[in-house]
Amino acid sequence: MKVDIDDALDLTSGTKKNTSSSGGWSMFLILLLSILAGGYYLYTKGYLLDPKTVLGYEQNQQQLSSFETELVALKKELLILSRDKQIQQDTNIQLNQKLTKSEDDLKSAREKLLLYENILSASEQKKGIRVRYFGIKPVNRNDEKTRKYAFTLILSKSMRGIDEVTGQYLLRFSGTESQKKVTYTYRDLHLGDSQPDLRFNLKQYASFEGKIKLPEGFKVSNVDVWVIPKNKKLTTQKKSYIWINLMKQSK
16 A cells, blocks of 8 residues: 555645745734834824924923913912902092092081071071071982982071970971872981981070981972971961972082
Protein backbone atom coordinates (compact mmCIF):
# COMPACT_ATOMS: atom_id res chain seq x y z
CA MET A 1 0.00 0.00 0.00
CA LYS A 2 1.42 3.29 -1.09
CA VAL A 3 1.47 5.98 1.45
CA ASP A 4 1.40 9.61 0.36
CA ILE A 5 4.12 11.26 2.41
CA ASP A 6 2.53 14.72 2.00
CA ASP A 7 -0.81 13.48 3.28
CA ALA A 8 0.80 11.59 6.15
CA LEU A 9 2.65 14.66 7.32
CA ASP A 10 -0.44 16.88 6.61
CA LEU A 11 1.85 19.20 4.68
CA THR A 12 -0.96 20.37 2.45
CA SER A 13 -3.16 21.34 5.37
CA GLY A 14 -0.27 23.12 7.03
CA THR A 15 0.33 25.13 3.89
CA LYS A 16 -3.27 26.36 3.86
CA LYS A 17 -3.09 27.41 7.50
CA ASN A 18 0.05 29.43 6.92
CA THR A 19 -1.54 31.17 3.95
CA SER A 20 -4.57 32.21 6.05
CA SER A 21 -2.36 33.49 8.90
CA SER A 22 -0.24 35.53 6.49
CA GLY A 23 -3.37 37.24 5.13
CA GLY A 24 -4.47 38.29 8.66
CA TRP A 25 -1.10 39.79 9.48
CA SER A 26 -1.18 41.69 6.20
CA MET A 27 -4.52 43.25 7.04
CA PHE A 28 -3.28 44.19 10.51
CA LEU A 29 -0.19 45.86 9.10
CA ILE A 30 -2.24 47.80 6.55
CA LEU A 31 -4.61 49.03 9.32
CA LEU A 32 -1.70 50.02 11.52
CA LEU A 33 -0.06 51.94 8.71
CA SER A 34 -3.34 53.73 7.99
CA ILE A 35 -3.67 54.81 11.62
CA LEU A 36 -0.10 56.05 11.70
CA ALA A 37 -0.56 57.90 8.43
CA GLY A 38 -3.77 59.53 9.66
CA GLY A 39 -2.16 60.50 12.93
CA TYR A 40 0.78 62.04 11.11
CA TYR A 41 -1.62 64.05 8.94
CA LEU A 42 -3.54 65.39 11.91
CA TYR A 43 -0.29 66.20 13.70
CA THR A 44 1.06 68.16 10.75
CA LYS A 45 -2.20 70.12 10.54
CA GLY A 46 -2.02 71.01 14.22
CA TYR A 47 -5.09 69.09 15.36
CA LEU A 48 -3.19 66.91 17.76
CA LEU A 49 -1.11 69.67 19.30
CA ASP A 50 -1.35 70.48 23.01
CA PRO A 51 -3.19 73.87 23.25
CA LYS A 52 -0.49 75.14 25.61
CA THR A 53 2.14 74.65 22.89
CA VAL A 54 0.28 76.94 20.43
CA LEU A 55 1.96 80.30 19.96
CA GLY A 56 0.21 83.05 21.98
CA TYR A 57 -2.06 80.69 23.91
CA GLU A 58 -0.61 81.54 27.33
CA GLN A 59 -0.76 85.26 26.56
CA ASN A 60 -4.41 85.05 25.49
CA GLN A 61 -5.21 83.00 28.57
CA GLN A 62 -3.63 85.64 30.80
CA GLN A 63 -5.53 88.44 29.03
CA LEU A 64 -8.79 86.54 29.42
CA SER A 65 -8.14 86.07 33.13
CA SER A 66 -7.26 89.76 33.46
CA PHE A 67 -10.46 90.80 31.68
CA GLU A 68 -12.56 88.56 33.91
CA THR A 69 -10.95 90.06 37.03
CA GLU A 70 -11.50 93.60 35.71
CA LEU A 71 -15.13 92.78 34.89
CA VAL A 72 -15.77 91.57 38.44
CA ALA A 73 -14.17 94.74 39.85
CA LEU A 74 -16.27 96.95 37.55
CA LYS A 75 -19.46 95.17 38.60
CA LYS A 76 -18.62 95.77 42.26
CA GLU A 77 -17.85 99.42 41.57
CA LEU A 78 -21.11 99.83 39.65
CA LEU A 79 -23.05 98.28 42.54
CA ILE A 80 -21.40 100.64 45.03
CA LEU A 81 -22.11 103.67 42.82
CA SER A 82 -25.74 102.61 42.39
CA ARG A 83 -26.17 102.32 46.14
CA ASP A 84 -24.47 105.68 46.71
CA LYS A 85 -26.72 107.29 44.10
CA GLN A 86 -29.86 105.84 45.69
CA ILE A 87 -28.74 106.98 49.14
CA GLN A 88 -28.01 110.46 47.78
CA GLN A 89 -31.43 110.62 46.09
CA ASP A 90 -33.19 109.53 49.29
CA THR A 91 -31.18 112.09 51.26
CA ASN A 92 -32.07 114.86 48.80
CA ILE A 93 -35.76 113.96 49.02
CA GLN A 94 -35.65 114.07 52.82
CA LEU A 95 -33.79 117.38 52.81
CA ASN A 96 -36.26 118.90 50.37
CA GLN A 97 -39.16 117.73 52.51
CA LYS A 98 -37.57 119.23 55.61
CA LEU A 99 -36.85 122.47 53.76
CA THR A 100 -40.43 122.68 52.50
CA LYS A 101 -41.79 122.06 55.99
CA SER A 102 -39.45 124.65 57.47
CA GLU A 103 -40.55 127.22 54.89
CA ASP A 104 -44.20 126.47 55.60
CA ASP A 105 -43.67 126.71 59.35
CA LEU A 106 -41.82 130.01 58.97
CA LYS A 107 -44.56 131.43 56.76
CA SER A 108 -47.23 130.30 59.20
CA ALA A 109 -45.33 131.79 62.16
CA ARG A 110 -44.98 135.12 60.37
CA GLU A 111 -48.69 135.17 59.52
CA LYS A 112 -49.63 134.42 63.12
CA LEU A 113 -47.25 137.09 64.41
CA LEU A 114 -48.82 139.71 62.17
CA LEU A 115 -52.28 138.63 63.26
CA TYR A 116 -51.40 138.78 66.94
CA GLU A 117 -49.80 142.21 66.52
CA ASN A 118 -52.96 143.38 64.79
CA ILE A 119 -55.11 142.01 67.60
CA LEU A 120 -53.03 143.54 70.38
CA SER A 121 -52.58 146.90 68.70
CA ALA A 122 -56.20 147.40 67.69
CA SER A 123 -57.47 150.60 69.33
CA GLU A 124 -61.12 149.96 68.58
CA GLN A 125 -62.72 146.58 68.66
CA LYS A 126 -66.30 145.57 68.40
CA LYS A 127 -67.73 144.11 71.54
CA GLY A 128 -68.10 140.36 71.64
CA ILE A 129 -66.30 137.46 69.98
CA ARG A 130 -64.69 137.86 66.60
CA VAL A 131 -63.23 135.47 64.04
CA ARG A 132 -59.98 137.27 63.42
CA TYR A 133 -58.50 134.79 61.00
CA PHE A 134 -59.25 131.53 59.22
CA GLY A 135 -56.89 129.93 56.71
CA ILE A 136 -56.46 126.47 55.23
CA LYS A 137 -53.78 124.99 53.01
CA PRO A 138 -52.65 121.58 51.67
CA VAL A 139 -50.58 119.57 54.12
CA ASN A 140 -48.20 118.87 51.25
CA ARG A 141 -48.23 121.84 48.92
CA ASN A 142 -46.33 119.84 46.26
CA ASP A 143 -48.97 117.13 46.16
CA GLU A 144 -52.60 118.21 46.56
CA LYS A 145 -53.80 114.80 45.36
CA THR A 146 -53.55 113.54 48.94
CA ARG A 147 -56.57 115.78 49.69
CA LYS A 148 -55.16 116.49 53.15
CA TYR A 149 -55.40 120.03 54.51
CA ALA A 150 -54.39 121.93 57.64
CA PHE A 151 -56.34 124.90 58.98
CA THR A 152 -55.71 127.71 61.49
CA LEU A 153 -58.46 129.56 63.32
CA ILE A 154 -57.89 132.63 65.54
CA LEU A 155 -60.61 134.04 67.79
CA SER A 156 -60.57 137.20 69.88
CA LYS A 157 -62.91 138.99 72.28
CA SER A 158 -63.48 142.56 73.34
CA MET A 159 -65.85 143.16 76.20
CA ARG A 160 -65.65 144.73 79.62
CA GLY A 161 -66.73 143.03 82.78
CA ILE A 162 -66.15 139.53 81.41
CA ASP A 163 -62.73 138.01 81.99
CA GLU A 164 -63.22 134.99 79.76
CA VAL A 165 -65.69 133.45 77.38
CA THR A 166 -66.23 129.72 76.93
CA GLY A 167 -67.98 127.88 74.15
CA GLN A 168 -67.21 125.86 71.06
CA TYR A 169 -66.47 126.41 67.41
CA LEU A 170 -67.75 124.50 64.38
CA LEU A 171 -66.47 124.16 60.83
CA ARG A 172 -68.79 123.17 58.01
CA PHE A 173 -67.53 122.26 54.52
CA SER A 174 -70.21 122.58 51.84
CA GLY A 175 -70.00 121.39 48.26
CA THR A 176 -71.09 118.68 45.83
CA GLU A 177 -70.53 114.95 45.71
CA SER A 178 -71.94 112.74 42.92
CA GLN A 179 -73.78 115.83 41.67
CA LYS A 180 -75.55 116.25 45.02
CA LYS A 181 -75.16 118.98 47.60
CA VAL A 182 -73.29 117.68 50.64
CA THR A 183 -72.08 119.23 53.91
CA TYR A 184 -69.37 117.79 56.14
CA THR A 185 -68.33 118.98 59.59
CA TYR A 186 -64.81 119.15 60.95
CA ARG A 187 -65.52 116.05 63.01
CA ASP A 188 -66.52 114.17 59.84
CA LEU A 189 -63.28 115.02 58.06
CA HIS A 190 -60.92 115.13 61.02
CA LEU A 191 -57.55 113.52 60.36
CA GLY A 192 -56.31 111.85 63.53
CA ASP A 193 -56.77 108.99 65.97
CA SER A 194 -59.20 110.76 68.29
CA GLN A 195 -62.00 113.27 67.81
CA PRO A 196 -60.95 116.93 68.12
CA ASP A 197 -61.83 119.10 71.08
CA LEU A 198 -63.87 122.01 69.74
CA ARG A 199 -64.26 123.81 73.07
CA PHE A 200 -62.57 127.17 73.66
CA ASN A 201 -61.77 129.27 76.71
CA LEU A 202 -61.19 132.78 75.45
CA LYS A 203 -59.58 135.46 77.61
CA GLN A 204 -58.26 137.72 74.89
CA TYR A 205 -57.45 135.61 71.85
CA ALA A 206 -56.88 131.95 71.08
CA SER A 207 -55.52 129.94 68.17
CA PHE A 208 -56.82 126.55 66.99
CA GLU A 209 -55.30 124.20 64.45
CA GLY A 210 -56.35 120.92 62.89
CA LYS A 211 -56.11 118.66 59.85
CA ILE A 212 -58.76 117.21 57.58
CA LYS A 213 -58.96 114.84 54.63
CA LEU A 214 -61.57 115.42 51.95
CA PRO A 215 -63.45 112.38 50.59
CA GLU A 216 -62.78 111.36 47.00
CA GLY A 217 -65.22 113.05 44.65
CA PHE A 218 -66.15 115.77 47.14
CA LYS A 219 -65.75 119.26 45.68
CA VAL A 220 -65.74 122.01 48.31
CA SER A 221 -67.39 125.30 47.45
CA ASN A 222 -67.23 127.15 50.79
CA VAL A 223 -66.38 126.81 54.48
CA ASP A 224 -68.52 128.21 57.30
CA VAL A 225 -66.97 129.01 60.68
CA TRP A 226 -69.35 129.06 63.64
CA VAL A 227 -68.41 130.40 67.08
CA ILE A 228 -71.01 129.49 69.69
CA PRO A 229 -70.48 131.04 73.17
CA LYS A 230 -71.83 129.22 76.19
CA ASN A 231 -73.15 132.47 77.64
CA LYS A 232 -76.61 132.86 76.13
CA LYS A 233 -76.33 136.63 76.34
CA LEU A 234 -73.56 136.58 73.74
CA THR A 235 -74.33 136.30 70.05
CA THR A 236 -73.28 133.30 67.96
CA GLN A 237 -70.86 134.34 65.25
CA LYS A 238 -70.72 132.96 61.72
CA LYS A 239 -68.31 133.71 58.93
CA SER A 240 -68.20 132.16 55.45
CA TYR A 241 -65.18 131.66 53.20
CA ILE A 242 -65.05 130.71 49.53
CA TRP A 243 -62.83 127.62 49.04
CA ILE A 244 -61.15 128.88 45.87
CA ASN A 245 -60.11 132.09 47.63
CA LEU A 246 -58.76 130.14 50.60
CA MET A 247 -56.62 128.06 48.24
CA LYS A 248 -55.28 131.18 46.51
CA GLN A 249 -54.37 132.75 49.83
CA SER A 250 -52.52 129.61 50.90
CA LYS A 251 -50.04 129.87 48.03
